[in-house]
Structure formats: C-alpha cells, structure tokens
Amino acid sequence: MDEHDDRFAPVTVRPREPAQLWTLTARQLRVICGDPRIVALSIVQPLVMLLLFTQIFGRMANPDLFPDGVAYTDYLVPALLITTGIGTAQVAGVGFVRDAESGIEQRLRFLPVRPLYVLVARSVGDLARVAVQLAALLLCAYFVLDFDPAGGLEGMAAAFLLSVFVCWSLIWVFLALAAWLRSVEVLGSIGFFVLSPLMFASSAFVPLEALPGWVRAVAAVNPLTYAVDASRNLALGWEAGGSIIGALLSGAVLCAVMCVAALRGFRRPPNETRRPLFRRSRGTASPAEEKEQAGGRDQADQHPPADLADERADLVDGRADQGP
Numbered sequence: 001m002d003e004h005d006d007r008f009a010p011v012t013v014r015p016r017e018p019a020q021l022w023t024l025t026a027r028q029l030r031v032i033c034g035d036p037r038i039v040a041l042s043i044v045q046p047l048v049m050l051l052l053f054t055q056i057f058g059r060m061a062n063p064d065l066f067p068d069g070v071a072y073t074d075y076l077v078p079a080l081l082i083t084t085g086i087g088t089a090q091v092a093g094v095g096f097v098r099d100a101e102s103g104i105e106q107r108l109r110f111l112p113v114r115p116l117y118v119l120v121a122r123s124v125g126d127l128a129r130v131a132v133q134l135a136a137l138l139l140c141a142y143f144v145l146d147f148d149p150a151g152g153l154e155g156m157a158a159a160f161l162l163s164v165f166v167c168w169s170l171i172w173v174f175l176a177l178a179a180w181l182r183s184v185e186v187l188g189s190i191g192f193f194v195l196s197p198l199m200f201a202s203s204a205f206v207p208l209e210a211l212p213g214w215v216r217a218v219a220a221v222n223p224l225t226y227a228v229d230a231s232r233n234l235a236l237g238w239e240a241g242g243s244i245i246g247a248l249l250s251g252a253v254l255c256a257v258m259c260v261a262a263l264r265g266f267r268r269p270p271n272e273t274r275r276p277l278f279r280r281s282r283g284t285a286s287p288a289e290e291k292e293q294a295g296g297r298d299q300a301d302q303h304p305p306a307d308l309a310d311e312r313a314d315l316v317d318g319r320a321d322q323g324p
Contacts, residue, residue: 021117028125031095042129046084046137053080054145057205065210070236074149077141078159078235079204079228084137085130085167086198090191092126093174097184105266115266119179119259123171130167134160151237159234162247166227169251172258179265198224203232223250 033039058072066075099105108118138156141147149156174191181187201218202225208216219225226246233240 017114017117020113021121024113024117024121025124028121029128032125032129042088042133043136045087046080046133047140049084050077050080050137050140050145053205061206062210065207073141073145073147074236075232076205077137077147078149078163078231080137081134081159081163081231082166082224082227083199083204084133085163085170086195088126088130088133089167089170089174090187090195091129092122092171093178093187093191094184095126096122096175096178097182097187100182116259116263119175119262119266123168123175126171127164127168130171131164134163134167149235149237151235155234155237159231162227162234162244163231166247166251169254169258172255172262176258176261176265179262179268198222202228204228223247223254226250 053076054073058076061072066072105118138147138160151159173194174187177190178187181190197218201215202222203219204224208219208225211219226243227250230240230243230247232238233243
C-alpha cells in the first residue's frame with residue numbers, strides 16, 4: 001500500500017476544550033431543570049429549614065448566650081447559607097452514581113472528552129442549584145422574617161459568595177466519595193455520618209461557649225466552623241479576623257484534594273467491583289464463577305471451534321455426494 005494512502009484513515013477530531021466544558025455543563029443544567037418538581041422541592045427545602053429553626057429554636061434560644069443586639073434570625077441565616085449546601089452536595093454525589101448506573105458515564109468514556117471536564121461540569125451544575133437555593137433563602141429571610149444584618153448589602157453579598165465557594169468544596173467531597181463507592185446506599189449511609197457532625201458540632205446554631213466541653217473541642221477543629229464564622233462576620237459586620245482566610249484556605253485545599261481523588265475514581269474501569277471480604281479456596285468455585293463457566297460451555301456448544309465445524313461440513317457434503 002502506498003504511504004500516501006493513510007490520508008484516507010479515519011481521524012478523531014477532539015472538540016475545543018471550552019466547547020467540551022460548556023456542552024457538558026449545559027447538559028447538566030438541562031438535567032437539573034428538566035423536572036419542575038425537583039426544582040421546586042430544591043427551592044422549598046432550605047425555606048422549610050429556615051422557618052423551622054427560626055420559629056422553633058429561636059423561641060427556645062437563651063438571649064444571654066448571643067451577642068447584644070443580635071436577633072436569632074440574624075445570627076442563624078449566615079450559618080444556614082453554609083449548611084444548606086451540604087444537602088445539595090450529597091445530592092450531587094447520588095446523581096453521579098445514577099449516571100454511572102444508567103450507562104451515561106460509560107458513553108462519555110468513548111468520546112474525545114477530558115474526564116476532568118465531566119466532573120467539573122457536574123460540580124458547576126450542582127453549584128448553580130446551590131446558588132438558587134441560597135438566593136431564595138435570603139429573599140425569604142428579608143421579606144418574611146425581617147432579616148436585617150448589620151453588615152448591609154455588601155457584607156451579605158460577600159457572605160453569599162463565600163458560602164457558594166464553601167459549598168463547591170463540599171460538592172467535590174461527595175463527588176469523590178461517589179466515584180469510589182459507586183453505590184447510592186453506601187453513599188447515603190456515609191453522608192449521614194458526615195452531615196450530622198459537620199452541622200451540629202459547629203458554631204452554626206449556637207455559640208461555641210454554649211456547647212459542652214467535648215463538643216466544643218470537636219467544633220473548634222471542624223472546618224465548617226471557620227466557614228460559618230466567616231459568613232457570620234461578613235453579614236453582621238463583625239471583625240473578620242482569620243476566619244475568612246481559614247474558610248478560603250480550607251475550601252481550596254479540600255477542592256484540590258477531592259478533585260484529584262474524584263478524577264482517579266472516575267478513571268477506574270466501569271466494571272471494577274470491590275474485592276470479596278473472604279476468599280474461597282482454589283478448589284471451590286464461587287456461584288458467579290460457576291455461572292460464568294456454564295455460560296461459556298453453552299456458548300461453546302452453540303459456536304463450535306473452526307476445526308470441528310469444518311469436519312461437520314465435510315461430513316454433510318460427503319453424504320450428499322453418496323446420494324440416497
């Protein structure tokens with residue numbers, strides 16, 4: 001064959017990287033907004049939490065535990081901006097596992113698309129959902145509960161942006177868990193043990209001074225405490241100190257580490273499963289192996305080897321030549 005004939009070989013065209021990311025992100029946004037019921041429930045959920053905490057816990061809260069002149073609603077809303085993103089982050093992980101089970105992940109593996117862009121598009125789509133939830137939360141707090149933070153509009157906007165960034169880091173945590181676990185049930189169980197300590201063992205609902213000693217020690221090292229304090233300081237116009245730097249630094253480190261972990265988990269073969277807890281002896285086959293061996297025997301009977309097929313064909317031709 002002539003060396004110039006290779007110009008007729010098929011050429012794989014890789015789309016431009018911004019186009020890849022935009023296409024994947026647009027698809028994710030269409031999936032999220034495709035069902036109006038899901039959109040409505042996503043918006044209503046943080047509003048229900050806001051009303052429950054302010055109307056129930058706000059009546060039981062001791063005013064002596066909180067700073068002077070700060071209502072419980074003003075104290076709580078900046079913290080809810082952070083805690084609202086935890087539930088949405090878990091939903092992002094569950095959606096990632098659902099895509100793997102439905103076969104969408106396997107299809108993307110055969111396309112000329114960078115695996116990192118698949119994960120980034122998923123995180124950006126869920127981040128847009130978080131932004132809508134936080135905006136609805138603030139509007140409800142302003143117009144229904146008379147939320148009036150001392151930091152003004154500028155402080156509240158800064159708290160909003162900080163909360164969105166922290167929620168993005170939490171989304172990457174659950175994307176990494178989903179990429180390695182690949183099970184909705186296991187992810188939901190782990191999510192419960194992650195959500196509860198992060199939310200309640202922090203300064204989100206009461207000051208650290210009001211917590212028991214051992215809970216206060218846990219809350220002091222809880223990264224969510226730094227994010228809640230930073231959001232609250234910005235919204236209420238308090239001295240930020242090192243809380244903002246701590247929140248941004250911890251969020252950036254968490255994003256970087258979890259992004260690498262999620263990418264490694266995503267690149268694993270789709271049919272790879274976890275190893276069995278107890279290994280069988282070499283002489284004993286597992287039920288799955290027996291089923292596979294039985295299927296191989298059936299397939300061999302249906303499709304005999306080439307030599308055996310030729311012998312059968314010669315035998316049939318010989319009988320035809322002999323006649324009746």
